[in-house]
Amino acid sequence: VTVIQTRNSATNTHIVVLAAGQGARMKSSLPKVLHTVAGLPIIVHVLRAIEPLKASSIAMVVGHKAGLVEDALANRASIQFVHQEPQLGTGHGLLQTESLLAGATGTLLLLAGDVPLVRPSTLRDLLETHRGAAAGLTVLTANESRPYGYGRILRRNGQLIGIVEERDATDKQRKIREINSGIYAFELTPLFDSLKQLAAENEQGEYYLPDIVSIYQRLNLPVGTLTLEDADEIKGINSQGELAEVNAIVRQGKNEELMAAGVTIDNPASTFVDVDVTVGPDTVLHPGVILEGQTRIGAACEIHSGSRIVDSTLEDGVTIQNHCVITGSRIAKGARIGPFAHLRPESDIGAEVKIGNFVEIKKAAIGAGTKASHLAYLGDATIGQKVNVGAGTIICNYDGTKKHQTVIEDGAFIGSDSQLIAPVTVGKGAYVASGSSITDDVPAGALAVARGRQVNKPGWADKKRS
Incomplete structure (x- = not known):
């Protein structure tokens, strides 16, 4: 059994943002994370959400048209860019940060660059839940009435036992409403050795980060979850329709703020x-x-x-x-x-x-x-x-x-x-x-x-x- 020490690492937080994907369903030459929501690139909304966390380091994994993303964020000196070539999935993307984080200790917060609605308070709650449980891995989840496209949370007796991607799910699993947000808290000590055990045994031939749940369980590393009440907060953007939907949510919120x-x-x-x-x-x-x-x-x-x-x-x-x-x-x-x-x-x-x-x-x-x-x-x-x-x-x-x-x-x-x-x-x-x-x-x-x-x-x- 590996013992995870987390309670004294409250100020030692490292953040990785995954922004390497092409976003093929956007049908656009512009990298997905540079499309705008209410006047700001999607990725800037995400970066604003993590700023209050005062992380020790911030790394961004880029790939598709990486130069455009780096140019758009050139005024943010605190970000260290890591290149993922080729793009072989989320697990492979996170693995590219190993050399950058060599010797680092504490908690790593991982999130995608296409979730502009996530709140700083939610990320803070995730880190506190993770550290309070002395977990090796904590997954942020939500219950979604329309879960199409999201990975489903698999539980047994209330405990997380796995995450299955939409493409690889059975008909029964697709009926599950609890979804994976793609936002995780990890303790750094066992992370990269565990990532190297991922296998590309799926239809896409990619290294899926959610598969790390079963690896942690096999290694007897504690795994937990935090479930959000508002599923909109972790709504990802993968198509022009979803971009319009998120824009509408943000603009409605802004108008309500002004009217108040x-x-x-x-x-x-x-x-x-x-x-x-x-x-x-x-x-x-x-x-x-x-x-x-x-x-x-x-x-x-x-x-x-x-x-x-x-x-x-x-x-x-x-x-x-x-x-x-x-x-x-x-x-x-x-x-x-x-x-x-x-x-x-x-x-x-x-x-x-x-x-x-x-x-x-x-x-x-x-x-x-x-x-x-x-x-x-x-x-x-x-x-x-x-x-x-x-x-x-x-x-x-x-x-x-x-x-x-x-x-x-x-x-x-x-x-x-x-x-x-x-x-x-x-x-x-x-x-x-x-x-x-x-x-x-x-x-x-x-x-x-x-x-x-x-x-x-x-x-x-x-x-x-x-």
Whole structure:
């Protein structure tokens, strides 16, 4: 009998994440773990779940398109990547970490990279259950009403005696509702010697990690389980349908969190809010609103249907009318945007600004109280306070080679259908006459007129008709 010492290893936890599989059922060229759930790659959800555990080491087993996975996680210096080539199953994948963990002691927590709903508290409970029982192996399980695709937990007199994969299960075993989550706690001492005893005696010719249960029992190593009440938490993603299902679960949870904090969401089913988005109380989200990335919405804002906001900050009291697209921008207190406005990256909109329908802004700062109410393009510009930008105004910022800056100072008035050909400055309080093409700086307080003089020819139309 091997005695497992675990009670003094509470701070000596090592984590391995298996992320080498192709995910063939996704029918995608992108590695499965890089598909997104509510704005974050699946694998990032998993990594966030393990962060609070303060592990001594974190290893990730990669294989299929490993370079893409490593690049996506390049900013996470604590992860050590281990390559599995070829991919011969979960047991084979874990075995690849042997050299990395040589000499390590304590508990190893193993989980797959495709379980984005798992909670840190659940992983902590698994480790505590494992250590409290002085087990060699503890398996996290759940009861699932639709267990198709999962390994089934086999018990005798309540005790775990094995795990059988769906493909290899008998008809009777497929009726079992208790499933294997693919999340395990192991004591490191006997682990790798036991892994080397796995055999690829299955339809796929792979080394299945669940087969280690029978090996541990043969070696008289204690084996236990922890059963979850919420099977959704260990829901893995193996197809586009399952990806959509998990997305729906996460988005519903996010909406419930926002509503509990005082946000009004007219129709949660059609409102998509990424997990890292924050929204202040008394803000109203109408149907069809999409908030993505690191977006920050203040209090008492109103965002109307069909608008999409990405990586942007809205201060308190901002109104976004229908069907606006806002990316990488900042909008100050009390501004009104849209409908049908497009704010491209590095747009900085001042307080009480009005940006109306079919106005596009790109890399421009708009001062407080300025109005651009319709049909304008304002790019690479600094526009002062209380400027009026008439309908049809275009800032011509590109000369075919590079972009140039335009400056419109406080209180200027830009008449409709004007073109400001950069680089150019319109001075404080200056006027630009409608229909002008401005190529030179306009002094403060001046009127600039740059258009053809109107000529009327009496009787010309009558002669034309005759």
